[in-house]
Amino acid sequence: MRFPPILAIIALSSLSSAAFAQDSTELLRELIHESEINKTNYIENTFKYTRVVDGHSIVNLPAHVLDVRISHRFDPINSGLYNFLGLDAAVMRLGFDYGITNNIMIGAGHSVYQKTYDAFFKIRLLKQSTGEVNMPLSLSFVPTIAINTLKQFNAEKTLFSDRVSWVMQLLIAKKFSEKFSLQLMPTFIHADKISFAHVDLNIAAIGFAATRRISKRLNINGEYYYRLNDNGSAAHNVLSFGIDLGTGGHVFQLHFTNSIGMTEKSFISETTNQWEDGNILFGFNISRVFQLKKKHY
Amino acid sequence: MKRNLFSFILFLFVLQQANGQLYYTKNGSISFFSKSPLQDIEADNNQVISVLNIQSGQIEFSLLNNAFHFPKAKMEEDFNENYIESDTYPRSSFKGTLININKVDFTKDGNYPVMVKGDLTIHGITKNITANGAIIISKATISAYSSFTVFVKDYDIKIPTIVSNKISEKIQIKINCSYQKK
The missing domain is CATH 1.20.5 (Single alpha-helices involved in coiled-coils or other helix-helix interfaces)
Structure with a gap:
């Protein structure tokens, strides 16, 4: 030693x-x-944008961000070459969404289809996280109201209340990996009396949505709503596929769907086209965000 | 036995001294600027962890990329998602040495220019860099300042042509940390 x-x-x-x-x-x-x-890591970007295809995704706009959205649906592809595969005719919806806080957003829009005005709230209740607070999934509540303002032949007999429909949705989403997220959408619809011949005016549906990230700027999305009642009506379940394309400024969402309506009530419960008949519509959304108030930190 | 005891005590003393040289901060500030024809981008991170050994001059920084705050939510999202890729590379770090640490008199107030050399890791890529900075001693508080430029392509961060007039290839980084004794 x-x-x-x-x-x-x-x-x-x-x-x-x-x-x-x-x-x-x-x-x-x-x-x-x-x-x-002692830190909680919140999971961001479960979906790429605030919409999957037609319907809402779990994503909220950040506070003080305005999103101007212009959505188009063309005629069915099988309407033939004379109709330029449907591109000769289009309906559109012009919408404005705004993030009040990071967890509450509002939006309003007008659709050419059935001259519909619509408005919604999207309120985040739970956010998926790991760490100190371990939350396995995200949950949001989306109430939507829509008013069909098409002129009626028997106008004096049509009450305002006959034109109003509303939809309550829960969005339950989980990001499984950087590349893959799933979402479930239990939905309750109260349809208006003038837009469509429903068997039941109160319709329950369950929606499924998924997104797959291909690259930094490209996502593939799918969306399907299964109606639980109103089976006697002429409506079919809506199925849509789309891609999200970020360009740095504008966002493009290109999709194929069987619905022409772009508000919840119409695409979930009033879609008459069917994929198996080739009644598939091409459509796209363009979105541009504006920061109205600088962030505080 | 006596000698061993002496060695042990000396060892403890030296170890004690080693600890006495360490200073740290948990809320240092690092910001960066991108100046381009169409827009200027500035982002701040005020949760930078840094450790400084005032004897050896060893200095280290570590920060969470998603703790950078931008004036616009879209910029912050793009930064995390498309450029720095925070999910894959959550932290950026620096590990280096103040080369002329012996010129700094930590007992006397003053502004001491220093040169720092070391490894900067951003976006999973490590590059050896040299930067000028200053150590400022004021009322027994030690602060470190530095400003230097990095090129995004050195760290394998690609800026698409479509936004190339909005985001500069050249990013200026500013460091401002006040240290406390360990």
Whole structure:
């Protein structure tokens, strides 16, 4: 156990310099660990944008952001070459969405189809997270109201209340990986009396949506709503596929769907086209966001 | 036995001294600027963790990329999603040395120019950089300042042509950290 003092000093000095080197890195590691231990990491971008195809996704606009949306649906592709595969005719919806807070957004729009005015709230109730707060999924509530303002032949007999429809939706979403998210949409619809010959005016439906990230700027989405009643009517379930294309400024969503309506009540409960008949419509949404108020931090 | 005891005490003393050289911060500030014809972008991060050894001059920084705040929500989203890719590369870090640390008199107030050299890791890519900075001693508080430029292509961050007149290839980084004793 004996060694000369000079050796001890050399050993010590090398040890102490090792201690220097180790200590600052170790302290940094300790501080990082400390900063992460009581932190909740919220999962962002479960879907790319606020809409899957026709319907809402779990994504909210950030606070003070205005989103101007112009959506188009063309005629069915099988309407023939004379009709330029449906592109000769189009309906559109002009909409404005706004983020009041990061968790509450509102929106309103007007559709050419049935001259419909619509408005909605999207309220986030739960947000998927890991860490201190471990929340396996996100949950939002979306109430929507729509008013069909088409002129009626028996106008004096049509009450305003006959024109109003409303929809309550829950969005339950989970991001499984960086590339894949799923969403379930239990939906309750109260249809208006003039738009469509429904068997039941109160319709329940369940929606399914998925998104797959292909690259930083490209997502593929699918959306399907299964109606649980109103089976005697001429409506079919809506099925849509689309891609999200970010260009840095504008966002393009291109899709194929069997619905012509772009408000919840119409595409979920009043879609008359069928994929198996080739009655598929091409459509696209263009969206542009504007920051109305600078962020505070 | 006596000698060993002496060595042990000396060792403890040296170790103690080593700890005494360490300063740290948990809320340092790092901001960056991109100046381009169509828009200027500025982002701040005020949760930077940094450690400084005032004897060896060793200095380290670590920050969470998603703690950078931008004036516009869309910029912040694009930064995290498309450019820095925060989910894959959550942190950026620097590990280096203040080369002329011996010129800094930590007992006397003053502004001491320093040069720092080390490894900067952004977007999973590590590059050796050298930057000028200053250590400022004021009323026994140690602060570190630096400003330097990085090129996004050095860190494999691609800016699409469509937004090339909105985001500069050249990013200026500013550091401002006040340290406290460990």
